[in-house]
Amino acid sequence: MNPPPAWEEVERLYHQALELPVCERKVLLAGVSPALREEVESLLEADSNAGLLAAPPTHLAADLLDGQPGGLAAGQRVANYQVESLISIGGMGEVYLARDAQGRPVALKILRRHLIVNAQAVDRFETEARAASALCHPNIVTVYESGKSPAGLFIAMEWIDGSTFRAIMAAGQVEIAQALDWGGQAAQALSAAHTAGILHRDMKPENIMLRKDGVVKILDFGLARYGGAVGPEANSMGASGTITGTLSGTLLYMPPEILRGETATSASDVFSLGAFLYELTAGQHPFAGETPLDVFEAIECRPVAPIGSLRTGVPQEVDRLILRMLDRHPSGRPSAQEVSEVLAVAQASA
Amino acid sequence: MLLAAWSSGDQSALNKMMPLVYAELHRIARRAWSQHPHSNTLQPTALINEAYLKLANAENASFQDRCHFFAVASKAMRQILVNHAKSRLSVKRGGEMANVSLDDVQPAVHQEAAQIVALHEALEALQAVDPRKSTVVEMRYFGGLSIEETAEAMGVSVATVNRDWRLARSWLIREMNRRSS
Numbered sequence: 001m002n003p004p005p006a007w008e009e010v011e012r013l014y015h016q017a018l019e020l021p022v023c024e025r026k027v028l029l030a031g032v033s034p035a036l037r038e039e040v041e042s043l044l045e046a047d048s049n050a051g052l053l054a055a056p057p058t059h060l061a062a063d064l065l066d067g068q069p070g071g072l073a074a075g076q077r078v079a080n081y082q083v084e085s086l087i088s089i090g091g092m093g094e095v096y097l098a099r100d101a102q103g104r105p106v107a108l109k110i111l112r113r114h115l116i117v118n119a120q121a122v123d124r125f126e127t128e129a130r131a132a133s134a135l136c137h138p139n140i141v142t143v144y145e146s147g148k149s150p151a152g153l154f155i156a157m158e159w160i161d162g163s164t165f166r167a168i169m170a171a172g173q174v175e176i177a178q179a180l181d182w183g184g185q186a187a188q189a190l191s192a193a194h195t196a197g198i199l200h201r202d203m204k205p206e207n208i209m210l211r212k213d214g215v216v217k218i219l220d221f222g223l224a225r226y227g228g229a230v231g232p233e234a235n236s237m238g239a240s241g242t243i244t245g246t247l248s249g250t251l252l253y254m255p256p257e258i259l260r261g262e263t264a265t266s267a268s269d270v271f272s273l274g275a276f277l278y279e280l281t282a283g284q285h286p287f288a289g290e291t292p293l294d295v296f297e298a299i300e301c302r303p304v305a306p307i308g309s310l311r312t313g314v315p316q317e318v319d320r321l322i323l324r325m326l327d328r329h330p331s332g333r334p335s336a337q338e339v340s341e342v343l344a345v346a347q348a349s350a
Numbered sequence: 351m352l353l354a355a356w357s358s359g360d361q362s363a364l365n366k367m368m369p370l371v372y373a374e375l376h377r378i379a380r381r382a383w384s385q386h387p388h389s390n391t392l393q394p395t396a397l398i399n400e401a402y403l404k405l406a407n408a409e410n411a412s413f414q415d416r417c418h419f420f421a422v423a424s425k426a427m428r429q430i431l432v433n434h435a436k437s438r439l440s441v442k443r444g445g446e447m448a449n450v451s452l453d454d455v456q457p458a459v460h461q462e463a464a465q466i467v468a469l470h471e472a473l474e475a476l477q478a479v480d481p482r483k484s485t486v487v488e489m490r491y492f493g494g495l496s497i498e499e500t501a502e503a504m505g506v507s508v509a510t511v512n513r514d515w516r517l518a519r520s521w522l523i524r525e526m527n528r529r530s531s
Contacts, residue, residue: 007479007480011517014517014520015513015516015517018516042524043517043520043521043524044520045524046519046520046521046523046524046527047516047519047520047523053469053487053490053491053519053522053523060431060434060435060438060462060463060466
């Protein structure tokens with residue numbers, strides 16, 4: 001089965017052109033039919049970004065070698081837990097709905113074996129296990145147990161029957177009274193973490209859930225740090241893919257001092273919570289932008305419009321509080337404790 | 351033996367061999383994992399070489415056998431990786447029920463899986479235009495063979511493989527860009 005003659009012509013011209021300097025290729029192709037020229041030119045263009053097939057699919061191969069494509073099977077045991085179903089999957093591992101020995105539902109997060117070679121992944125995983133288990137607060141997800149199993153490292157945690165605030169906000173505008181209640185619960189959780197000397201450092205609606213009974217839960221302490229101040233996190237963000245992966249999503253909640261590479265403090269968490277509260281009450285993000293660069297610029301220098309200019313019914317003291325949380329200078333921001341107090345008062349008088 | 355039968359042109363021997371290669375690659379993969387749990391760079395090539403040594407006694411097999419084996423094994427590896435990529439992509443990610451956020455990591459596995467499936471489809475289109483070039487890509491990319499090994503296995507010159515490989519890559523990249531836009 002020979003290729004049609006036209007293809008042979010394309011092939012001949014393509015290789016001939018490759019041997020010529022770029023400026024002379026035009027001369028070569030000037031003499032041929034437009035269709036043929038277009039064909040060869042588009043191939044030459046593709047040739048210049050031929051990096052695609054340069055590397056073998058090692059991650060996929062490693063994933064395959066892991067022996068369990070698509071994750072653990074229902075009924076499989078991990079330590080004392082029995083897997084029921086796969087809930088979500090990502091580069092950091094998989095989350096399953098599982099049952100403990102008493103039949104209680106648990107969320108089982110598993111770091112797959114081939115990721116164990118990645119020191120940062122392990123570090124992040126262990127940080128999450130340690131930080132969350134050091135905290136005992138009704139608004140912080142409870143970690144029951146963590147350890148190693150043949151399937152990989154695992155964290156067994158409280159099963160939360162509900163949705164993330166990302167999903168809730170996507171579903172439509174939230175009532176102001178509810179926003180004050182939920183925001184207050186999140187602030188209480190953050191305040192408890194700060195009192196225990198733990199920074200969350202990744203506060204955003206994807207990491208905050210609302211249980212069906214109305215209780216707010218903060219999750220994912222994978223980037224948490226102890227003892228207040230820590231250095232800039234360029235490496236941990238790059239390695240985990242936060243920056244390259246969903247840059248704008250995470251960027252939206254990043255305080256200006258972190259963007260500048262300065263040290264994260266409890267005030268940085270307050271800023272991120274402030275961006276979330278603004279979004280929750282105003283119905284739009286204070287730093288929304290078309291591109292990551294726009295967002296960057298907005299966080300650095302765009303004035304934040306008072307929520308009152310976007311939506312009526314938000315108590316003035318709450319509006320002022322949220323704008324203070326978004327102060328570009330960490331020293332100008334209230335503590336998480338103060339945020340929860342102001343929200344409690346506002347809620348009571350609303 | 352099966353390999354010898356296949357190299358003498360028996361198509362049914364090839365059909366019999368595919369599942370064997372497939373099973374053997376899986377078995378090696380499992381063992382490789384338990385032996386080298388800290389190696390993150392297990393490559394398809396290493397697997398195919400090992401499978402070859404296992405399936406064909408290398409000392410007895412002729413050079414022809416070896417070349418044919420690589421052709422079959424490359425095909426098997428393509429099939430395995432594409433199937434795995436599809437199963438990976440079919441798992442629902444994140445969403446409303448996500449109890450724990452995994453969103454901020456764009457996993458390399460998924461990127462590669464999407465790429466492999468796209469490549470596989472583009473390669474089928476290339477097969478229709480120029481079967482030899484699609485075989486070159488199969489051996490080079492999925493089989494992990496070098497230019498020289500590919501030339502040997504296909505019984506063509508190194509220069510031909512070089513030219514085929516370059517044009518095939520350009521063609522596939524263009525095809526994948528067109529399909530994704």
